[in-house]
Amino acid sequence: MTAQLIDGNALSRQLRGEVRSRTAALASRGITPGLAVVLVGDNPASQVYVRNKVLACEDVGFHSVLEKYDASLTEGELLARIEALNNDPAIHGILVQLPLPAHIDDHKVIEAISPAKDVDGFHVASAGALLVGEAGFKACTPYGCMKMLESIGMKDLRGKHAVVIGRSNIVGKPMALMLLAANATVTVCHSGTADLAAMTRQADVVVAAVGKRGVLTADMVKPGAVVIDVGMNRTDEGKLCGDVDFNGVREVAGWITPVPGGVGPMTITMLLVNTLEAAERLAAAPQA
């Protein structure tokens, strides 16, 4: 069996079409969703991602501002910028590109963002809302993975076993909670897991989110399983690759996401969805 591809670029195009229509509906009420993207330092990958986020905003008709700061920016100066953006009525969503330089406490910075503008879904209030099933912004990467499952008819995962490899606050943990909310039986594996292959071989859905290539190989996958690759790594030749041994696993799995062109573009698309929702929520709120 050769797995079918879940194409993140194609799904993104479809979802962005829906975002464009909803944006037009808001525009007729005089509201343009606004996103502020904050980058500190000169990490080359981060420069590409923030540029792509601004381009994505242009693509769907959002207002966006890109604030770029030298790595010498102090934590206090960054917190002051966030406070200003929290109070800017033209800005509905704020994201601070990670990683931040080592002298800045990223937790402190994320917590300074108003939960109403936390379109990355990283704030403790957003994470707590996901935990208890309340409305809040969902972290973009796992949210994109859920949309990919939905696109292949797996919105309700009742009776399915999902294995998440990785337990980061921004992918692994929220991913597990979103799968649980979709009625899956969820196992979270990590560096302390005794026999990873024994876990993944039982899974109907495997999400690999470790940040290390070759974490999931063909012998670790149940025939027909859905494999979602969140990894973003480089081969020795400098080629982009995920955590999954794509060529081997695609011969066993039923569905698989590629890298590039899988989860990556979906992360940016879900950021647009969250920003639109932030603007819509504000528009629906009773005016003071």
Ligand SMILES: Nc1nc2c(c(=O)[nH]1)N[C@@H](CN(C=O)c1ccc(C(=O)N[C@@H](CCC(=O)O)C(=O)O)cc1)CN2
């Ligand atoms: N504030 C945030 N920081 C970071 C996040 C995040 O969601 N919010 N996630 C990652 C980086 N990231 C978004 O910021 C991101 C990474 C990769 C892609 C993507 O589209 N990748 C392409 C390939 C791009 C390339 O060629 O290099 C793909 O997979 O097709 C989008 C977003 C860490 N920081």
